[in-house]
Amino acid sequence: MKYLCLVYSDEKLLHSLPDSPKDEECFAYAASVQNSGRMLAAEALQPIDTATTVRVRAGKTLLTDGPFAETKEQLAGFYLVEAKDLNEAIQLAAGIPAARVGSVEVRPVRQLEV
Amino acid sequence: MNSRVTAETISALYQQESRRVLATLIRLLGDFELAEEALQEAFACALQQWPVDGLPEQPRAWLVSTGRFKAIDKIRQQQSQRKYQQQWLFEQDEDIEAFQADEPNSQNWQDDELRLIFTCCHPALSTEAQIALTLREICGLTTEQIAKAFLTSPVTIAQRIVRAKNKIRDAAIPYEIPAAEQLPQRLDVVLKVIYLLFNEGYSQSSGDQLLCAELSAQAIRLGYLLLELQPDTETMGLLALLLLQESRRTARIDQQGDLILLADQNRSLWDQALIQQGVQLVERSLTGRRIGPYGLQAAIAALHAESPDATSTDWPQIVALYDLLYRFEASPVVLLNRAVAISMAQGPAVALPLLQALEQGGELSQYHLLDAALADIHQKLGLPQQARFYYQQALNKTSQQAEQRFLQKKLETLS
Structure with a gap:
């Protein structure tokens, strides 16, 4: 099964807490998931200042500056993994270094019925 | 054939x-x-x-x-x-x-019961869902019975169960016994569900008494089943704790449905058969390796169960057990119980500063039992005015009717 692990954290604190992971550590973990053959994709994101929200209403494309919702913790990155079940996905998510300072939401991917 | x-x-x-x-x-x-x-x-x-x-x-x-x-x-x-x-x-x-x-x-079939228990109590499900699923799938209660026991509608319970089953299916929560390194942690979740289930049936004073007794009985049955399937010291400790509490079921409430404190209970009403089973399990669990909070609480309950009255209870031993318990559960509630035991062991004057420290700590500011304990200590120290103040505080903080009546009665005897 595919699971999307959404990494949320308070952007202002993500890199400044004593437990904050360094880029090297994040990279090393991603490499280890890659080597285990369970990685489909993973990226870190630019801060929400760079976000643009797109909506299409009545055929018109509407743009807003900023993220979809103002929340206490912001989406900071994601992992798309292949796991045998939720337990394995949780284990992978728990290894993401940013989980120490933020939260990781684990969501199963839905198969489109076509 | x-x-x-x-x-x-x-x-x-x-x-x-x-x-x-x-x-x-x-x-x-x-x-x-x-x-x-x-x-x-x-x-x-x-x-x-x-x-x-x-x-x-x-x-x-x-x-x-x-x-x-x-x-x-x-x-x-x-x-x-x-x-x-x-x-x-x-x-x-x-x-x-x-x-x-x-x-x-075969072992595989035996293990299916354990698979079911661990799946219903999977930590990715909410506690409410764990309890509803456990009652429905493992205990075989109907949705109506569960709703009645939790004073809610069958629709709410049915939705809760359906949502949980959908999550098990769609998020692929595996139907398996956790791996050895996960087992203690996962077992703790199951034990917590059993404990909550028991308390739901034990601490409700309103509601259907028969159904409440049934909930507690189911929790005890589950405890035995779990112990048989997956022997563990803490499971033993929990089961002992449940049996010892259950032994006091009829003694802790009077005919009007009002609470009676442990010290004032008629001990001849305590169920000796349950006490015996409980004490035996405590003794076995204390020799085990994984001693934990349930085993310690059971050991405390056993000391109460074995003494003829409140004054001759081995209070110093109880204080020592609370000290140990605090190492596992560094919670202010444990400190509160310890302070009450100290007041019995060494007198109210020794316990007063401990309770005052908890009051200043502020973590229990919404917990009526701290106020009730402070009230009791002040009463024992001959300070009725302060006692009244704290009973009134306690009364303001609880919404449980039986507790309100109990505190009201205390207030009346003081004035």
Whole structure:
């Protein structure tokens, strides 16, 4: 099964807490998931200042500056993994270094019925 | 084959075997909903066939295989839906030999009950969902019974159960016994569910008394089942704690439904048989390696259970056990209980500063039992005015009617 692990954290604190992971550590973990053959994709994101929200209403494309919702913790990155079940996905998510300072939401991917 | 099978025989068998059959069907079919329907169908077939053909040699195996084939039929009928599941089942069909090797009474079948317990109590489900699922799937209570016990509507409970089952299916929560390194942590979740279940049946003073007693009885039954399937010292400790609390069920409430404190209870009403079972388990659990909070609380309960009255209770020993408990659970509630034990062991004057420190700490500012303890200590120290103040505080903080009546009575005796 595919699971999307959404990494949320308070952007202002993500890199400044004593437990904050360094880029090297994040990279090393991603490499280890890659080597285990369970990685489909993973990226870190630019801060929400760079976000643009797109909506299409009545055929018109509407743009807003900023993220979809103002929340206490912001989406900071994601992992798309292949796991045998939720337990394995949780284990992978728990290894993401940013989980120490933020939260990781684990969501199963839905198969489109076509 | 035995030729005399009545509906009563089958009904008794349902009581005994239905949960085990369900547990195995869930594994074989990979779906809770489907397994439950299959279980009902299998028993419907048994009602038709057994009185005619006689009891099969292995009723449980007969029920599992009948249920499984009924489910496969059903899926074939609804071919367009549930595509992936169908495929999965037929893959299994090709592996008929493996199914036959999966014999009843084998370890695999035994483990199905444990799989069911760990799946219903999976930490990815909310506590509320864990409890509802446990009662429905493992204890076999109806949605109506669960709703009544939790003073809510059957619709709410049904939704909660459906949502949980959907999550198990869609997020692929595995139907398995956790790996060794995960086991202690996962076992703790199961123990917590059993404990909450028990308390729900024990601490409610309003509501259906019979149903409440049934909830607590189910929790104790689950404790025994878990202990049998997965021997563990903390499970033993929890079970002992439940038995010892249960032994006081009739003594802790008077005829008006008002609470009676441990010190004031008529100890001849305590159930000695339950106490004996509880104390034996405590003794066994204390020799085990994984001593933990439940075992320690049970040890404290055992000291109460074994003393003829409050004053001759071994309070210094209880204080020592609370000290140990605090190492596992550094919570202010443990400190509060410890302070109360110290007041019994060394007098209220020694306990007062401990309680005042807790009051200043502020963590228990909404906890009425701290105020009640402060009130009691002040009363014992001959300070009725402060006692009244704290009883009033406690009264403002609880919404439980029996507790309100209890505190009200205390206030009246003071004025």
